[in-house]
Amino acid sequence: MSDHVISTDVIVVGAGPVGLFAVFELGLLDMKCHLVDILDKPGGQCAELYPEKPIYDIPAIPACTGQELTDRLMDQIRPFDPTFHLHQMAEKLENVGSEEAPRWRLTTSTGTVLEAPVLVIAAGGGSFVPKKPPIKDIEPFEGKSVFYAVRRMEDFRRKRILIAGGGDSALDWTINLHPLATSLALVHRRDDFRAAPASVNDMRRLVADGKMDLHIAQIKGLKGHNGNLEAVTLHSKEKGEHDIECDTLLAFYGLTMKLGPVAEFGLNIHENLIPVDTEKFETNQKGIFAIGDINYYPGKLKLILSGFHEGALMAQQAFRYVFPDRKLRFQYTTSSTSLHDKLGVAG
Amino acid sequence: MHLLVRDQSGQVHELEAPEGWRVMEVIRDYGLPIKAECGGACACATCHVYVDDAWRDKLVAPSEEEIEMLDGAFEIDERSRLSCQILTREDLDGLLVTLAPGSEPA
Structure with a gap:
């Protein structure tokens, strides 16, 4: 049981800018970090929602994009060699220590088990999960005949598939699943696609060759029994409502944020946010901190720079849990030779 | 100036709207249920x-x-x-919008 448990100093949930900078502040105080993120890359909202959009309010950086900020933070924390557990959701938390000397055991959706005296929740707006179409009674179909991701292509062999969406996911899976499927059709609300032009061309060729159908329409409803899909009802201006026979629907409408299992971690939650104090940014549970967009305190501003500040103060208290017998020495990176050693910049 | 906002239940609210604000910001600050998760960057489609x-x-x-x-x-x-x-302006006084399905907070 415990032979696959990874022991570390601090578990950070969320690898967005605030989680990444927390690694830096914790690293200066000798604490090792493991990060968990549901996305398959670090950067959080900066990387997922607005990688190309400029940010102008990072101190001393007049302008950078979301991706540049992520890249710079990754550079900055490299000396501390954090471990990333990506593409998995922080799912279950238990205290395997005591209330006074907690030891948090976190299990992720892919079965990674991490243990540390300190857990830092830097999860922003929550986990990125697929947007679900607001179709009445879609739930019984989900996971059975309606999917928001492809885990195993083989599961879709000999299926009659309808794919919804106009971005890269929709187009990539159209092209990749087409050879396996008995039939495949794509539905998108307009005859323009955001996806990479090469994929759009491939799709249009398949349509022109009569190998798949393209429907310019929107999904109105599902037909079937016991979660088994029989048809999807589409609506378009030209045809009104009409049914497309299929047994599988793959819907790709992008991602949205949901608080998710963090709500079950035994923390106080107020309107999807985690209340903290403003000196340590600690939650109602000892050794669990919340920093960045996910926390709440009077005067809170959801700014990246606020999250950086919160991370620095959090690290001071985290040190006391990780090294209860050591005295914390406050030092500046400008002048401290021991910090220079840690940063790998010793002259 | 004012905005008229019909919420998901059909009720219409009259919101005071400072000029030059994003309509999303007016709706959010008034406390009506709107997700608007990217905060106005035209990056999420939840407003x-x-x-x-x-x-x-x-x-x-x-x-x-x-x-x-x-x-x-x-x-x-x-x-x-x-x-x-959508930015508010003087000549949009009385603009009526309806919150669409999928824009409600999780």
Whole structure:
């Protein structure tokens, strides 16, 4: 049981800018970090929602994009060699220590088990999960005949598939699943696609060759029994409502944020946010901190720079849990030779 | 100036709207249920509204970016806009918008 448990100093949930900078502040105080993120890359909202959009309010950086900020933070924390557990959701938390000397055991959706005296929740707006179409009674179909991701292509062999969406996911899976499927059709609300032009061309060729159908329409409803899909009802201006026979629907409408299992971690939650104090940014549970967009305190501003500040103060208290017998020495990176050693910049 | 906002339950609210604000910001600050998770960057499509027919032509037309981003919203029609991309102005006093399905907070 415990032979696959990874022991570390601090578990950070969320690898967005605030989680990444927390690694830096914790690293200066000798604490090792493991990060968990549901996305398959670090950067959080900066990387997922607005990688190309400029940010102008990072101190001393007049302008950078979301991706540049992520890249710079990754550079900055490299000396501390954090471990990333990506593409998995922080799912279950238990205290395997005591209330006074907690030891948090976190299990992720892919079965990674991490243990540390300190857990830092830097999860922003929550986990990125697929947007679900607001179709009445879609739930019984989900996971059975309606999917928001492809885990195993083989599961879709000999299926009659309808794919919804106009971005890269929709187009990539159209092209990749087409050879396996008995039939495949794509539905998108307009005859323009955001996806990479090469994929759009491939799709249009398949349509022109009569190998798949393209429907310019929107999904109105599902037909079937016991979660088994029989048809999807589409609506378009030209045809009104009409049914497309299929047994599988793959819907790709992008991602949205949901608080998710963090709500079950035994923390106080107020309107999807985690209340903290403003000196340590600690939650109602000892050794669990919340920093960045996910926390709440009077005067809170959801700014990246606020999250950086919160991370620095959090690290001071985290040190006391990780090294209860050591005295914390406050030092500046400008002048401290021991910090220079840690940063790998010793002259 | 004021905005009229019909919420998901059909109730219409009259909101005081400072000029030059994003319609999304007015709705959010008033406390009506709108997700608007990217905070106005035209990056998430969770502030989708329907603009009342009488007002559609008075608005600045949507950018290509907004039209593309609407692909991530649901039940789109010719009244669909992202409310973070509409700025309030004096001559939009009385603008009526309806919160669209999928824009409610999780």
